[in-house]
Amino acid sequence: ELDIPPGDQEVIFDCAWPTDFHLLSLSPHMHENGTALWVEKLGREEEGEEEEAEEIYRNDPWDPRYRDDPPVQSFEVGALSMEAGDRFRVHCAYHNPTEQALKFPEEMCGVYGLGYSSRDPVNCTIGVGQPMN
Numbered sequence: 001e002l003d004i005p006p007g008d009q010e011v012i013f014d015c016a017w018p019t020d021f022h023l024l025s026l027s028p029h030m031h032e033n034g035t036a037l038w039v040e041k042l043g044r045e046e047e048g049e050e051e052e053a054e055e056i057y058r059n060d061p062w063d064p065r066y067r068d069d070p071p072v073q074s075f076e077v078g079a080l081s082m083e084a085g086d087r088f089r090v091h092c093a094y095h096n097p098t099e100q101a102l103k104f105p106e107e108m109c110g111v112y113g114l115g116y117s118s119r120d121p122v123n124c125t126i127g128v129g130q131p132m133n
Contacts, residue, residue: 006098008035021117024116028112030067043085043086044086062093
């Protein structure tokens with residue numbers, strides 16, 4: 001679903017956690033056209049309420065070498081807990097120097113997390129957070 005037009009662009013998507021979860025680390029992934037990546041933690045989406053976001057990861061500027069060796073953000077045990085329904089908001093910024101849109105697999109936007117209290121891995125793609133089978 002990734003479609004990055006020419007120029008400076010930003011892709012933003014939310015993923016809700018289906019179960020309670022304690023995060024231990026975050027590891028981002030973009031390719032050579034990435035310029036910055038950051039992640040915010042938000043509570044459950046409540047209609048009519050203003051969202052309060054807590055930034056939990058930022059890498060700005062993105063270095064193309066991070067494609068294969070990204071900087072990992074670690075958290076102390078119990079320091080970052082997610083309740084079922086809490087969300088991550090992922091921001092990926094790019095500079096597309098070409099005249100064509102960049103798509104997967106030329107470019108990517110992803111964050112991998114490691115944690116505990118859930119036996120099922122969660123797949124978070126643009127706009128979708130769901131258990132993997």
